[in-house]
Amino acid sequence: MTAPPLAGTAKTEPSAATRGRSAVLAAGLLAALGLLVLVALLSVALGARSVPLSTVLTAFTAPDGSSDHTVIRELRVPRTILGLGVGAALGLAGALMQSLTRNPLADPGLLGINQGAALGATIAIGLLGLTNPAVYVWFAFAGAALASALAYALGSAARSGASPVRLALAxxxxxxxxxxxxxxxxxxxxxxxxxxxxxxTGSLAAQTSDVIIRLVPFMAVGIALGLLLAKPLNALALGEEAGRALGVAVGRTRVLTAVAVTLLCGAATAGAGPLWFVGLAVPHAVRAVVGPDQRWLLPYAAVLAPVLLLGADIVGRVIATPGEVQVGIMCAVVGAPVFILLARRRRLAAL
Amino acid sequence: MARLTGSDLTLAYEQRVVASSLNVEIPDESFTVIIGPNACGKSTLLRALARMLRPKTGAVHLDGSVITSLPSKEVARRLGLLPQTSIVPDGITVADLVARGRYPHQRLMRQWSKADEVAVASAMAATDVTSLSERIVDELSGGQRQRVWLAMALAQETPILLLDEPTTYLDISHQIEVLDLCADLHEQGRTMVAVLHDLNQACRYATHLIVMRDGVLVAEGEPAAVMTPDLVEQVFDLRCEIIADPQSGTPLIVPEARRRARTPVAH
Known part of the structure; x- marks a missing residue:
């Protein structure tokens, strides 16, 4: 059953360059995680009322019921956790969408998923007057799921099946x-x-911790599923026929990717409103740096997107003290210049 | 019974039937070349053999099992395909592209193994792209790029390898380079199946020819036995003379010259 051996004695050691690049990428991912922890700590400490980091620590180790500790434990920590989850979800969803549709400009808005979630929330809040986020979260999910199912059905209505272009058009x-x-x-x-x-507009401030707890499982499942799709998406990136020849179950991979994106976008949009910029810009910038290997691209996008989101949220809180600028606005304000710089520095990576 | 066979195949794209009642057998350890005029169904047949196209009727069998009933990864460990068009991900290096050929040997959580490493290094050595391993694939010449794709298919380590027009878009020296490489791979014991356009190259490299026209298998067998002026006229509507290739002794098709010599232009 095995193939005959190849002629010629090949050197079996990986080239030093390949090994070196993996080491650099792994170190970079660790550094990105470190950056994320730092930004998360700053997000807890900074705001309309800034708290020294030592007080942040004692709020967990020895809460004394002071107003500082209450702010931290009941407002800043849930907000930061929401930002981490929403950021990771949007960054990963954007990277998955770009890979699935082979479109470097794809984002969770491209399949209409964010808009579907927004419509669900609009119906719940605007039409039905529901005010409890724990309830209207489900409407956002339903909207996201409906959108991705419809997009997939319309996109694959042609006899030759779903193609990336048809999916995007639908x-x-x-x-x-x-x-x-x-x-x-x-x-x-x-x-x-x-x-x-x-x-x-997109905001991290509006949710309470019991809503966030409801969203976390969806995000966690979506993130795990999304990261596991790296290998088949890598093979599928060589073209549909090449992917199938390599043994990728093309239909299943597409459906699972859509499921992951729906979970991630539904949860993120339900939690923080429609945030447009993160899912497009972060995976794109990451691709320009780490290259086209989804096994690196997906985790990098999932780690760096919340860095941008929390960073933007912090800036939005600090510059407008005692009020705040919503994160949806700040993301574009902070992220756009970075994105433009990257786009000028090297051509946008095509897929 | 050969490992790869197609029986009673009806091949169609949507409603347009390309071939019907097609029976084909790929001899084990052969270098089979499928030839025929444009739109005769040769690429369609190859795609069906590689399970890219599900036959309307009949079935392709691999090792006695209906190929579409086998798990996709299982098939991909026995049968490789180099499609006519593939996509080079932007910015990918040669080593990374070749490594993607290991997909059918990997599991969900399993990390890159020693076997993967050896397969990739051997595939790159066999196709002579080891020195290019850190280069960006986009920046290579057409011939180099085709060798990289071949290396990717080789890294898959399949005993059967199908190639859909592997020499298209290459200049003559790169065509020969790729075909020589295919002949080497065949000599090492692989079953090779290729769709080619050039009859002389097909005769020179094939151990088994499959000649098609209008979805029908017109002739098959050794090139020297199959290739006659009558067959070429019947299949390609081309009158020709067949001589022995002075290099290899295989049939060499020489198309008939135009009957009327061009009138010299007076100046």
């Missing part, structure tokens, strides 16, 4: 319809618009 069209319906609902009812205004 997703863009659906996204526009969802956005139009959401707008119509909001325009018809000014009270709904008021309730939704905060959520629609």
């Amino acid at each position: 997703g863009v069209a659906l996204g526009m319809v969802f956005t139009a319906v959401s707008s119509a609902i909001l325009r018809m009812d000014s009270q709904a618009f008021d309730r939704m205004r905060f959520w629609l």
Whole structure:
């Protein structure tokens, strides 16, 4: 059953360069994790009322019920955890989408998934007047799931099956319809618009810890599933036929990727509103640095996206003290210059 | 019974039937070349043999099992395919691209193993791309790039390797280079199946020819036995003379010259 041996004695040691690059990438990922921990700590410490890091630590080791400790434990920590989860979810979802659709400009908005989640939340908050996030989270999920199912059904309606281009076209069209319906609902009812205004810009401040606890399992499953898809997505990146020839179950890989993206985007959008920039820019920037190997790209995107999101959230809190600028706005403000710099420095990596 | 066979195949894209009642057997350890005019169904047949196209009727069998009933990774450990068009991920290095050929040998959580390492290094040595291993694939010449794709397929370590027009888009020296490499791989014991356009190259390299026209298998067998002027006329509508290739002794097709010599242009 095995292939005959190849002629010629090949050197069996990996080249020093290959081994060196893996070591550099692994070290880089560790450094990125370190950066994430640092940003998370800053996110707990900084804000309208800044707290020294030592107080942050004692808030956990020896809570004394002081107002500083209460702020940290009941506001800043949940907010930071939400930012970590939402950031990782969006970064990973964006990277998965770019790989699945072979489109460097893909983001979770491309399949209409974010718009679907936003429509679900709009119906729940605006139309039905639901105020409990623990309830309207499910509407956002339903919207996200409906969007990805519809995009997949429309995109694969042709006899030759789903192609990346058809998926993207179906997703863009659906996204526009969802956005139009959401707008119509909001325009018809000014009270709904008021309730939704905060959520629609994208904010990490609006959620309580019991909502966050509900979202975490979805994010965790989505992240684990997404990271496990690195190898088949790598093989599929060589083209559909090459991927199938290598033994990739193409349909299953596409469906599982869509499931992971739906879980990640549904949870992220339910938790923080529609955030557009992170899912597009972070995987793109990461690809320019670590290259096209999904086994590195996916974890890097999942670690660095929350760095951007929490960083933007911190800046938004600090610059507008005692108020704050919402993270959806700050992400674009902070991220866009970085993105433009990267785009100027080297051509955007095509897929 | 050969390892790879197709019986009673009806091959179609959507409603357009390309071939019907096709029976084909790939002799084990042969270098089989499929030839025929454009749109005769030769690439379609290759794609069906590689399970890229599900036959409307009939079945392709690999080692006695219907190929589509076997797990995809299982098939990929026995049968490799170099498709006509593949995508080079932007910025990928030669070593990384070749390493992706190891996919069917990997499990969900298993890390890169010694066997993977050896397979990749051997595949790169056999195709003479070891010195290119850290280069970006996009920046290579067409001939080098085709050798890298071959290395990727070799890293898959399959006893059967199918190649869909592996020489298209290459200049003549790179065509010969790729075909020589295929002949080497065949001599080491692999079953090679290729779709080729050039009849003389097909005759020179094939141990077994499959000649197709309009979805029908017109002739098959050793090139010297199969290739006759009548067959070429029947299949390609081309009148020709066949002589022995002065280098290899295999059939060499010489198309008939135009009947009327061109009238010299007066100046």
